[in-house]
Amino acid sequence: MISAIEAHFSGLPKAVLFDLDGTLVDSAPGLASAVNAMLRELKRPEVDLSSVRQWIGNGQETLVRRALSGCHSGPELGQLTQSEVRKGLDLFRRHYQESAHECALFGGVRETLEHLQAQQVVMAIVTNKPVEFVPSILAPLQLTGFFTVVLGGECLPEKKPHPLPIHRCLEKLAVTPAQALMVGDSANDLIAAREAGVASLALTYGYHQGQDLQAFGPIWLGDSLADAFGSQYDSLGVSVT
Ligand SMILES: O=C(O)COP(=O)(O)O
Numbered sequence: 001m002i003s004a005i006e007a008h009f010s011g012l013p014k015a016v017l018f019d020l021d022g023t024l025v026d027s028a029p030g031l032a033s034a035v036n037a038m039l040r041e042l043k044r045p046e047v048d049l050s051s052v053r054q055w056i057g058n059g060q061e062t063l064v065r066r067a068l069s070g071c072h073s074g075p076e077l078g079q080l081t082q083s084e085v086r087k088g089l090d091l092f093r094r095h096y097q098e099s100a101h102e103c104a105l106f107g108g109v110r111e112t113l114e115h116l117q118a119q120q121v122v123m124a125i126v127t128n129k130p131v132e133f134v135p136s137i138l139a140p141l142q143l144t145g146f147f148t149v150v151l152g153g154e155c156l157p158e159k160k161p162h163p164l165p166i167h168r169c170l171e172k173l174a175v176t177p178a179q180a181l182m183v184g185d186s187a188n189d190l191i192a193a194r195e196a197g198v199a200s201l202a203l204t205y206g207y208h209q210g211q212d213l214q215a216f217g218p219i220w221l222g223d224s225l226a227d228a229f230g231s232q233y234d235s236l237g238v239s240v241t
């Protein structure tokens with residue numbers, strides 16, 4: 001059976017841009033450790049992992065604002081002072097240096113990266129996470145060598161859902177929007193891709209805050225990267241189990 005990716009690109013895209021948190025790695029445990037270390041220092045109540053999962057995806061300042069106010073959105077976020085947010089962010093980042101590695105690769109990811117690399121598809125990471133933390137996530141998982149470009153949330157004046165990081169990444173890779181595929185777990189990824197004229201693929205296992213990702217027009221939506229590229233693995237005789 002021909003996959004949605006093969007049908008769209010008549011084969012494989014020239015470049016695949018991956019979101020990081022919730023797409024390649026389950027980073028919530030490391031983020032929750034740092035959030036709670038920050039809250040302890042500020043003598044505030046700790047939060048549970050499931051709350052932190054709901055708060056990931058809009059960069060670290062938003063995560064810290066949500067943790068300090070104990071909710072995802074609402075007037076409480078706006079009531080925080082600049083100095084509270086700055087202090088929280090400094091503490092969070094100091095602790096996250098220690099806990100960023102507390103994350104796990106989602107199933108099917110390594111096989112997909114190996115498959116794409118073997119097919120000379122260029123790969124990049126476009127994340128809203130500050131870029132300084134990316135090496136401590138990729139290195140222990142031995143993922144560093146797969147990516148030609150890594151763009152973090154504070155590399156540019158805008159982050160996803162703005163299309164600027166995708167435009168900049170395509171420029172660096174010297175590929176056109178039509179030659180690229182964005183793979184993500186949240187509306188931010190799919191909106192940024194759509195605005196940049198890039199096809200997208202949505203994974204349902206990440207941090208989508210209950211949103212219906214189908215509404216943002218991915219060419220494929222599912223719960224395993226291996227399934228998205230599955231028929232191509234099969235044709236190469238590569239195991240996806
Ligand atoms: O740090 C975040 O907000 C998450 O980043 P990502 O999902 O764009 O990788």
Ligand SMILES: [Mg+2]
Pocket residue numbers: 019020021022023057184185186206207
């Ligand atoms: Mg994500």
